Amino acid sequence: MALLSNTTPVYVAFFFILNSVSITAGSRLSSESSSGLLSPYDELYYRGVRAYFREDWERAAEFLEKSISTRDMLLRTRRKCHDECLTAGDDKVSKLDTADGSLWDLGVLDWIQVRAECVRFCMGRSVSPAALLPVSSDIEYEFGTRNPYNYLQVTYYKLDKMDKAASAAHTFFVANPSHLEMRNNIEKYKRMIGVKDESFQDREREQEQHWEMYDAAVLAESSSDWAKAVKKWKECVNETLKQTEECRAQCVMAPRVLPEEPDTAQGVYERAADLSLSLLSCKQMCVTLVSTRPGRVSALEDFLPLQLEHLHIAQFKAGDLKGAVETLRSLLLFYPTDSDSLSNLELYSQTLEGDTEAQETGPLQEIAKYVSRALQEKRLLYFGMANLDFKFSDPDLWTPEDVVPEALRETWRAEKEQLHEKLKQGQKVEEVDESGFYAGGPVPVVGVTITMDDQGLNGTNRVVLDGVLSQSECDRLMQLAAIAASVGDGYRGRRSPHTPHEKFEGLTVLRALKLAQDGHVNQSDARLLHEIGETVKVLMDSYFRSHSSLYFAYTHLVCRSAIPGQQEGRSDLSHPVHVDNCILEPETRQCWREAPAFTHRDLSAVVYLNDDFEGGDFFFTDRDTKTVTAKVKPSCGRLVGFTSGPVNPHGVTAVTEGRRCALALWFTTEKLHRDMEREEAEALWTAVGQSVKEEKGDTESALKSARSGRSQGKERSKERDRVTGRRDEL
Numbered sequence: 001m002a003l004l005s006n007t008t009p010v011y012v013a014f015f016f017i018l019n020s021v022s023i024t025a026g027s028r029l030s031s032e033s034s035s036g037l038l039s040p041y042d043e044l045y046y047r048g049v050r051a052y053f054r055e056d057w058e059r060a061a062e063f064l065e066k067s068i069s070t071r072d073m074l075l076r077t078r079r080k081c082h083d084e085c086l087t088a089g090d091d092k093v094s095k096l097d098t099a100d101g102s103l104w105d106l107g108v109l110d111w112i113q114v115r116a117e118c119v120r121f122c123m124g125r126s127v128s129p130a131a132l133l134p135v136s137s138d139i140e141y142e143f144g145t146r147n148p149y150n151y152l153q154v155t156y157y158k159l160d161k162m163d164k165a166a167s168a169a170h171t172f173f174v175a176n177p178s179h180l181e182m183r184n185n186i187e188k189y190k191r192m193i194g195v196k197d198e199s200f201q202d203r204e205r206e207q208e209q210h211w212e213m214y215d216a217a218v219l220a221e222s223s224s225d226w227a228k229a230v231k232k233w234k235e236c237v238n239e240t241l242k243q244t245e246e247c248r249a250q251c252v253m254a255p256r257v258l259p260e261e262p263d264t265a266q267g268v269y270e271r272a273a274d275l276s277l278s279l280l281s282c283k284q285m286c287v288t289l290v291s292t293r294p295g296r297v298s299a300l301e302d303f304l305p306l307q308l309e310h311l312h313i314a315q316f317k318a319g320d321l322k323g324a325v326e327t328l329r330s331l332l333l334f335y336p337t338d339s340d341s342l343s344n345l346e347l348y349s350q351t352l353e354g355d356t357e358a359q360e361t362g363p364l365q366e367i368a369k370y371v372s373r374a375l376q377e378k379r380l381l382y383f384g385m386a387n388l389d390f391k392f393s394d395p396d397l398w399t400p401e402d403v404v405p406e407a408l409r410e411t412w413r414a415e416k417e418q419l420h421e422k423l424k425q426g427q428k429v430e431e432v433d434e435s436g437f438y439a440g441g442p443v444p445v446v447g448v449t450i451t452m453d454d455q456g457l458n459g460t461n462r463v464v465l466d467g468v469l470s471q472s473e474c475d476r477l478m479q480l481a482a483i484a485a486s487v488g489d490g491y492r493g494r495r496s497p498h499t500p501h502e503k504f505e506g507l508t509v510l511r512a513l514k515l516a517q518d519g520h521v522n523q524s525d526a527r528l529l530h531e532i533g534e535t536v537k538v539l540m541d542s543y544f545r546s547h548s549s550l551y552f553a554y555t556h557l558v559c560r561s562a563i564p565g566q567q568e569g570r571s572d573l574s575h576p577v578h579v580d581n582c583i584l585e586p587e588t589r590q591c592w593r594e595a596p597a598f599t600h601r602d603l604s605a606v607v608y609l610n611d612d613f614e615g616g617d618f619f620f621t622d623r624d625t626k627t628v629t630a631k632v633k634p635s636c637g638r639l640v641g642f643t644s645g646p647v648n649p650h651g652v653t654a655v656t657e658g659r660r661c662a663l664a665l666w667f668t669t670e671k672l673h674r675d676m677e678r679e680e681a682e683a684l685w686t687a688v689g690q691s692v693k694e695e696k697g698d699t700e701s702a703l704k705s706a707r708s709g710r711s712q713g714k715e716r717s718k719e720r721d722r723v724t725g726r727r728d729e730l
């Protein structure tokens with residue numbers, strides 16, 4: 001028989017929202033009905049939406065705001081009552097633990113009844129009877145996706161309250177990052193005079209704090225600042241626990257819809273199982289909710305244990321062995337038989353000469369409480385479930401087998417497998433690029449066309465453009481590369497950095513310029529290399545829209561030539577699959593922003609110069625680095641552009657005959673990381689341009705003054721304007 005948990009009267013806090021915004025006298029008043037009790041927030045919301053469609057903006061703002069604040073208060077009240085009733089009915093539960101099973105059903109019903117009455121009494125003191133009723137799933141969805149802020153944004157705009165409109169827009173956008181219209185609106189608010197930077201605030205930020213801490217911890221870790229990483233991971237663990245508990249506290253029985261009296265023994269049993277299953281799945285849902293970012297799909301499996309692992313490593317690296325021991329013990333609460341943790345503990349115990357008594361403070365204590373409560377709930381449920389044929393999901397990957405009755409283990413294992421599979425697929429299908437770039441902007445250079453976009457390339461933030469260079473420009477750059485190669489390459493002696501079957505030659509803008517000065521290559525060809533960069537920057541900046549300015553990070557012309565006689569039976573790649581700004585770990589699908597990856601690179605572009613070679617296809621893959629998602633055949637003037645992060649792993653197939661040349665460019669949003677070599681080249685350029693008649697030695701002093709003083713600044717920017725200006729005329 002099927003037990004339908006969705007019909008049971010549990011307040012499932014699918015999208016829990018708990019603001020710790022203090023309740024001001026004003027907002028309390030506005031959320032109360034005439035009886036002084038909290039009104040139903042769904043009704044307030046409907047009134048707000050109706051006013052919105054009547055274009056009665058004043059009323060719309062009033063009711064939408066009231067619905068948001070009333071919901072906050074309701075959730076907080078429920079939390080308070082949950083705490084107040086935490087032990088209600090415990091005597092019944094403790095009997096369940098010891099009972100031989102014959103009284104399980106009655107015990108569960110008793111327990112639920114007692115607790116529900118406690119909660120009902122508690123909530124009844126401040127919530128009106130209508131507001132005690134569960135809201136529809138539509139309303140839960142509306143609030144979960146932050147749609148009230150969508151209405152509020154327009155409403156405040158109409159009321160000419162731009163700061164509030166900007167804040168509503170931002171709050172909505174955080175949970176809906178691919179909502180292009182809202183993105184454009186935000187852009188407009190940013191340009192409006194009088195809208196302050198502080199207005200772009202996430203009004204729901206309170207529930208996202210653990211994510212801010214998570215990001216800060218990862219950042220500290222990637223810069224090997226271990227002391228800071230320890231601090232940040234601790235904060236993150238504490239906050240994640242807090243958010244989880246807040247969420248779980250919302251899972252209380254709806255006090256007005258208690259089980260009707262079942263008349264048969266089997267009926268009693270089923271009812272009890274049904275109710276306890278609902279309660280448990282509501283609590284379990286919190287694990288997924290807390291580890292899912294708003295607007296992003298992929299939940300991190302095993303979120304708390306994962307953080308503890310990071311914390312443990314950071315503590316070890318920071319030399320805090322006692323702390324590491326404490327964290328390991330916390331981790332062992334989840335996975336008591338984990339061999340790595342056990343052997344690490346053993347190791348620390350030897351180093352500390354047995355002094356490994358953890359102080360059981362902070363996270364350890366809280367985690368111990370959390371784990372033991374969660375396990376008690378599971379035991380309770382699984383015990384009762386043992387004789388029933390039903391399906392359930394357990395999002396915790398750490399539930400020990402002994403909690404699950406023998407009869408259920410088979411189903412349970414299958415569920416776990418499925419969960420793993422689902423997680424994997426979820427990550428595969430819905431890659432979300434967090435880079436802040438959005439493909440799809442215009443291509444403002446005459447003659448350049450979009451050949452493939454995200455859809456054609458099967459991914460996110462990818463593009464292929466054609467017509468970036470003419471045939472004669474390709475020829476001139478090929479010529480430049482050939483001469484430069486003959487006088488030594490720019491690969492600092494690493495002639496085959498990716499494969500021994502090919503020779504690599506690289507040339508930077510500065511080196512090309514110096515070769516021109518020494519009379520090895522044409523000035524105009526060296527200048528072309530520089531100018532192509534400017535065009536590519538205009539294209540990338542425009543197509544990949546973002547809030548940030550773009551700077552050159554690095555540019556080089558690269559040729560890969562097949563080494564004759566060394567191609568037989570070759571199975572490697574010309575350039576192995578990689579991500580440009582992080583180190584991809586295909587097994588975990590994680591990408592570590594750490595050296596030797598060029599972590600500051602944000603956008604990548606490769607412009608191809610020729611096609612008269614064998615092999616050398618560019619390709620994108622999935623995060624597994626194996627599944628090829630799109631291929632690009634190089635040809636003169638073709639550009640492949642993409643965001644440099646984990647959504648775009650890519651590689652190059654072996655060049656088995658001939659020579660393949662391309663201009664590779666990377667851009668950064670961090671001014672600090674801009675390409676100083678390019679600036680040096682530009683300064684040199686200016687100096688040379690200014691002093692055609694001057695002696696060659698003078699360029700050196702001109703360069704110095706450009707680097708150290710402001711005197712050259714104006715000249716340089718004039719020169720740059722001229723360069724871009726010319727390209728714009730194309």
Ligand SMILES: O=C(O)CCC(=O)C(=O)O
Nearest residue numbers: 575580606618652662664
């Ligand atoms: O040459 C290409 O097509 C790609 C090169 C590349 O991925 C890189 O240099 O990072």
Ligand SMILES: [Fe+2]
Nearest residue numbers: 578579580650
């Ligand atoms: Fe690359």
